[in-house]
Amino acid sequence: MAKKISIPQSLKILFLTQVLPYPLDAGPKIRAYYVLRHLAQKHAVTLVSFVRSSDTPQAIAHLKQFCERVITVPMPRSLWRDGLALLRSLLTGTPFLITRDWVPKMAFAIKNAIRHSPFAIVHADQLWMAPYAMGGQPSAVSGQQAKLVLDQHNAVHLIPKRMAADTHNPLKKLILNRETRLMARYESRICQQFDHVVWVTDEDRKVVTHHPSFATRHSPLATRHS
Template identity: 55%
Template sequence: MRILFLTQVLPYPLDAGPKTRAYFVLRYLSQHHEVTLLSFVRKSDAAEAIDHLRSFCRQVIVEPMARSPWKDAGYMVKSLALHRPFLIERDASAAMTRRIETLACTTPAFDAVHADQLWMAPYALHFCKAAAQQGKRPLGVLDQHNAVFMIPQRMADAERNPLKRTLMQLEARKLAAFEVETCRRFDHVIWVTYEDHAAVQAEAARRGREVPNDGVLPICGDPEAIAPIVRAAQARRVTFLGGLHYPPNAQGVLWFAREIFPLVLREVPDAILTVIGKQPPSELAALHIPTRNLEIAGYVENPTPYLAETGAFIVPLLAGGGMRVKIIDGWTWGLPIVSTRIGAEGVNAVHGENILLADAPAPFARSVVDLLTNPELNERIACGGRRTALERYNWRVVYGGWDRIYTGSPHSDNRTGAVTP
């Protein structure tokens, strides 16, 4: 099939969960189909990354996206006025829409359009509408990484500022309605976790609706190609790795630093909280953590030296949706992980076997201390995680599930009233 694949972030290098998902789905589909990638790009995206994607995609087309606080403020006003989700409104691009319309007229025609994440769903639906005007009928496929409305909903639950909490609750309600109606307009919807489908279906049921469920395909990596990290004896780093521009990550790191890490230091005074990821919150450096016990690394292209000194890899999230790819990465690297249950949601996490789970400060700190001071426990959890990555999160095995979507079988038209960007 000729597939148009739409992504909101350039899916390379693999330094974020959404990139990992899109990259390995692209790799799989390109082995069996002719795939054209159309992606937004940022100034930080390198030409080498685009060249790498061109090595297995038939064509890679990019459209610049510029973000700024003042633009976001304008999108927030527009979102409130139009009662559309802010997270969708700020990705509306006239230039991307023109690209979509041009590609809809391409000959030979695309057989399918693949929307990677909810952000690209309006563009996929607009593509189907434009193609229909040319007498074409492409298959519409949505890859749902998250139950997106759950992210602001959970953040609101933990937010202390009344105004921020109200805005997050409003965004969650708008996203829930948008998500249900958008999913219903696709021929096929693949989910990353069962929990995500259940959450969106519950919202649909409240409205007397039903959303498609074409199965669950988890986010996978390539554990066969990555050797486990060789770690130092008595490693003392307590490491968080993830983009801190993503609000749930920033919220989780600050919660750990404020409420949990001081408890760790009481028992392991030489522990070092290591925070790796771009745009770390300024509040982190302002906390009363001794400089010898805190390292804010920012974005690191190769985190291996830090990981080799890691005694506990933490996922202290209080909000989020879908899967936390940092857990799959941690398991692949052979690192022992401590996570909240929300952080480990959607993955095959078994407390005491491949991960330690805790939702309150004291038990979370206890789990970190145990990993730092008990070598046998540390090794058992690390080995259990590595085994899980190899058995359950290998794209070369799991992503054969995409074959049942892209078979070219007949499909009915359920995309009337398409949402356009």
């Protein structure tokens, strides 16, 4: 049986999201929102989130009602940025989906948040935020490193795998198959660097975590909206 993570009373938690978890108009946002609200009932949670042009001040104001702080960073998107991200992926072997969403301003915002107040736990919502969480681990309380928690939602490498199976374009299939291989290795390696990883289903967990030792640090946890 998977070991449940134990969270004491009144901790300071840094919660990182790739999408603003409000309004509740998409599955990942719904899951992140209710996990965030649940944690905020007993703990002081600082939310650091990417925002898009469609995100409104009203949505941010709503999140501020139960978060200690809400820090937002614009998510830049353009064809030339995607091209540079693909080049970095080719040169480094890092999955494109990860290089695309690496934004220095986000890393800087997290470092500033940590300087403002040390955190006991850094919670990364989805794999895209894992590199930022690992950069925030030096945040310490009483001389101890912050614990790292990753909410995986699902096995990310299955996304390009399904897309590759559906396309008839040879070049696109080649690129997607490469992304699948890179992401599968990256996903497994990153999960091993977190203190605890949470999944929506046990099936997704098993796809990524083949080693028996993972069972003590990984657990399926379905989203509850009540």
